[in-house]
Amino acid sequence: MKSQKDAYQLILNAIDTGIYKPGDRLVESELADRFKVSRTPIREALQRLETQTLLARDGRSLIVASLDHNQLAELYEVRAALEGLAAQLAAQHATPEEVRVLYDMIATDRTFTDDPARLSQANRRFHNQIHLASRNRYLINQLEMVHRSMALLTSSALAVDGRSEQTLDEHQAIVEAIERRDSEAANKALKTHLSYAFETRLKIDAGEV
Amino acid sequence: MKSQKDAYQLILNAIDTGIYKPGDRLVESELADRFKVSRTPIREALQRLETQTLLARDGRSLIVASLDHNQLAELYEVRAALEGLAAQLAAQHATPEEVRVLYDMIATDRTFTDDPARLSQANRRFHNQIHLASRNRYLINQLEMVHRSMALLTSSALAVDGRSEQTLDEHQAIVEAIERRDSEAANKALKTHLSYAFETRLKIDAGEV
DNA sequence: GCGTCTAGAGTTGTATCCATAATATCTGAA
């Protein structure tokens, strides 16, 4: 049975896989048709997506949100603050087991630095693990939203030459700070990491245009 | 005409005015009845409120979210990070006019330090003004959500003896840092301010129980 | 008397219908 949660996921996937691109108008009846459900669950899913700012209003209708240069910069500022806080809290709360898991992740990730898609997923899991270690559910939620916005609306920045190795080195520095329980250093290390990531993205965007 | 936005506001107000308290179950047909609209706009409003974590699921039904001690602490941590960032950015972007407005607000607020309700509203406006000066729309959004959670789910912390004057002195310090364009100091001043505010809240909660 | 199964009421979830608003198109005139 299709349900409201399904409709939400289905639309999310459709946006994710590029069936609907930023700026595209989403027509309820069209979505209902595509996913073989009535307009009701579609409408509710769309509203959810709208409140999460993944969709935007254009007059009366909804379009897939897009991030212009300024918005991307703004998003990165907020993300840096939240991720920095997560690292800081992780340094305070992470158990030895969690630290080991983080180290293991980095070690594993080093074995496929030439597979950007897989690395991107691994990157996501790494950051997620830090979020969880923060022991702050509200923060975890906020970061999930931030990541969703970024994941859907931008392509991966890990395909640049040498960026993979650099990324993992930065990850290493973050985990070391967490292991030392040095929350200040962890905060800073994560912010630095994101700063480089943002820089890389900007370079990609500049080149692609 | 009742509309979906109205339903959202109506439910929000109903929670705000204590008609529905944290933990209360919200029955769609009951709300529809109360507000003289059909279940459709009610449902959409409820979904919005749920994604904003003002409502939580309990099995199949929705209840008004509540903040326990831990959640309140978690919320304050995130709020401090975001408000700190806002102050930091405000120090970078605020125009002289905006700084003057902030100073004016403090001056005005000093004239009614004995009216907690009015002061609470003024406090809200003051912080809002700083948010706007950050020039970061995403951040403004996030902070609006944080404030909504806190405003709905906790009573004001400004009714404590002497806290009003102290609050305004802290506000003064924040604005001075912004005026000096000292973003680091602004960040710190706002975080300190919130730290005291949280401390006050904890004292209230401890006394009330 | 206790446990389980069934029947029923109540609530959420889905589909469809209707009304209204917005937009696009077509026609006519300048």
Place this chain on the structure above:
DNA sequence: TTCAGATATTATGGATACAACTCTAGACGC
């Protein structure tokens, strides 16, 4: 040819009807 006005089509928002699911209470059997 272009602009304006009117009309027609289409999409969204709201109401209602219907189905599925859950939880409870009562009855029957062990």
